[in-house]
Amino acid sequence: MGDKSMPLDDFAATIESGMTVGIGGWGSRRKPMALVRALLxxxxxxxxxxxxxxxxxxxxxxxxxxxxLVYGFVSLDSIALDPHFRAVRERGAVETAEYDEGMLVTGLRAAAQRLSFLPTRAGLGSDVLTMNPGLVTIASPYTGEEYVAMRALPLDVALVHVNRADAAGNAQYLGPDPYFDDLFAMAADRCYVSTERIVSPADLPAGGPAQSLLISRIFVTAVIETPGGAHFTSCEPDHGRDEPFQAHYAAAARDPDAWRLFRRTFLDGGEPDYHKAVAEFHAGRGGPDGEGAGER
Known part of the structure; x- marks a missing residue:
């Protein structure tokens, strides 16, 4: 089947400026954060x-x-808005296309099927159409009913994180929800899968039901083993969201001086440096549950 495993340190060099990058997961859940940190x-x-x-x-x-930025929402789940997103949105610092969640899914499905658009009821009667004047409606040729003609969202690259994968690129989630990661993979010219652990092909069906084998190797360009690669977001059942660290991130994001310190402490080094700094953060608080010395 071929070995598609790739070291994390080699990943970022494959991404070019100006690309359209789809990122799987949902809010602060099973995000490919090690790949994001590599891009940083x-x-x-x-x-x-x-x-x-x-x-x-x-x-x-x-x-x-x-x-x-093309998005359905930007949230940290337990914290309503990501402060960095809120800041750039309020300043108008990035171009945006904000869609209903169902519309975003429809756009990914159209791209996965190599169609220019798909019809959907999502967005009808809402300001989504007002805020996205490039969208049009279309009448059904069978009933005359009006739909939004949601344009496809083709991706140059998709980044997703899963619990397990084999070296050939077959990818498995073990948590409560697939989060449309398969659509991101199918809508992209290239897909990079980070995983908590690379296992043998025989271990995949033994580890979960057939429907947990979410992404086929035919859609995968490379597999990158990154234990803790979704941190600080959740990757159930391997680990939950790191709420104390997420709160620290959000607080630092609201203050320029605190953010410079956060970036220097957690982001300027490599992935091993990140996890070492996170462990030190929790040790300083008295452990991952936050009892003890308090947040620094």
Missing amino acids: RSDVRDLTVVSFGGPDVGLLCAAGKVRR
């Missing part, structure tokens, strides 16, 4: 990012990597 350390710029956004969007916007 790279020279790429002017990205179009398509996402059900969370800290992936916030971090890339804060680093000046994003030219255009």
Whole structure:
């Protein structure tokens, strides 16, 4: 089947400025954060990012990597808005296309099927059409009913994170929801899968039901083993969201001096440096549950 495994350090060099990058996951859940952190350390710029956004969007916007953002929402789940996203949105610092969540899914489905659009009822009667004047409606040739003609959202690259994958690129989620990661993979010319653990093909069906085998190797360009690669977002059942660290991130994002310290502490080094700094953060608080010395 071929070995598609790739070291994390080699990933960012495959991404070019100006690309359209789709990022899987949902809010602050199962985001490919190790891949996002690798992009932060790279020279790429002017990205179009398509996402059900969370800290992936916030971090890339804060680093000046994003030219255009296509999104259904940007949330940290337990914190309503990512502060970095809110700041760039209020300043008008990036171009935006804000869609109903169903519309974003329809756009990904159209791209996955190599269609220029698909009809949907999502968005009808809402200000989404007003805010996106490039969208049009279309009448059904069978009933005359009006639909939104949601244009396809083709991606140059998709980034997703899963619980397990084999070296050939077959990818498995073990948590409660697939979060449309399969659509991101199918809508993209290239798909990079980060995973908590690369396992043998035989271990995939033993680890979960058939429907958990979410992404076929035919859609995958490379597989990157990144234990803790979704941190600080959740990757159930391997780990939950790191709420104390997420709160620290959000607080730092609201203050320029605090953000410079956060970036220097957690983001300027490599992935091992990040996880070491996170462990030190929790040790300083008295542990991951936040009891003890208090947040620094």
